[in-house]
Amino acid sequence: MSPPKPAAAPDGGRRPRADALRNRARVLEAAEAVFAEQGTTASTEQVARRAGVGVGTVFRHFPTKEVLLEAVFVAQLGRLATEADALMSAEDPGAAFFAFFARVVDHAATKNAFAAALAEAGVDVRATTAETGQELRRALGSLLDRAQEAGAVRRDIGLPEILTLLVGASQAAEHVGGDADVRARALAVIFDGLRAP
Numbered sequence: 001m002s003p004p005k006p007a008a009a010p011d012g013g014r015r016p017r018a019d020a021l022r023n024r025a026r027v028l029e030a031a032e033a034v035f036a037e038q039g040t041t042a043s044t045e046q047v048a049r050r051a052g053v054g055v056g057t058v059f060r061h062f063p064t065k066e067v068l069l070e071a072v073f074v075a076q077l078g079r080l081a082t083e084a085d086a087l088m089s090a091e092d093p094g095a096a097f098f099a100f101f102a103r104v105v106d107h108a109a110t111k112n113a114f115a116a117a118l119a120e121a122g123v124d125v126r127a128t129t130a131e132t133g134q135e136l137r138r139a140l141g142s143l144l145d146r147a148q149e150a151g152a153v154r155r156d157i158g159l160p161e162i163l164t165l166l167v168g169a170s171q172a173a174e175h176v177g178g179d180a181d182v183r184a185r186a187l188a189v190i191f192d193g194l195r196a197p
Contacts, residue, residue: 024061026051032072036110040069040117066121070128073114077132080107084139094152097143098191101166104140105187108170137163154196165190 030051034042044065048055062068083103090096115125126133137159144162147153169190176182 020061023051023053023057027053027058027061027068028071028075031068032076035069035072035114040113044068066118066123069114069117069121070123073111073118074129074132076107076110076114077129077136080104081132081135081139084136084143088139088142088146092152093143093146093150094195097147097153098194100140100143101162101169101191102187104166105169105173105183109174112170112174148196151196153194157194165194 027047031047034047034050038046044058044062045055047068048058051058058068062071080103084100087096087100118125118128140162141159144153144157144159148155148157169187172186173183176186
């Protein structure tokens with residue numbers, strides 16, 4: 001009796017081996033840490049060293065540095081969407097909404113650095129993040145709905161206004177850099193304007 005053939009991947013190819021999947025995850029994790037510490041100009045060699053793999057392994061999973069940056073960026077946005085989903089069960093919907101708003105603003109500098117590096121490399125950032133961005137907007141909209149139903153956020157504000165405020169607050173946070181006190185006070189002003197009377 002002949003041994004069973006490996007299961008096919010959904011795209012019709014062979015399913016990746018477990019060690020290949022582990023290596024890919026290790027490279028992604030290392031890339032995120034390296035880019036956070038040294039910026040998006042850090043080299044793939046530095047990522048390989050941090051991951052404990054050869055640079056060939058990095059390129060086997062991510063053929064170019066731009067593909068690696070893209071994967072890290074999409075993974076970060078996906079985690080934000082997952083965090084928003086997890087907050088849907090919070091006992092205090094208002095606190096959950098405001099905490100997530102602040103979390104997105106805190107993440108702004110990293111997000112903008114990745115977006116700028118990808119755009120500079122000719123990557124269509126909007127297309128690359130379309131699916132994950134949609135998940136993030138859906139989750140944020142759900143948090144907003146719950147906060148409004150709980151009477152924590154005014155009802156004359158919709159998701160378009162929230163997204164506009166997030167963009168503005170994120171740019172302001174980048175402008176003040178590492179001054180956490182100024183960022184916190186600016187967010188407090190925005191939150192006061194969003195709260196239900």
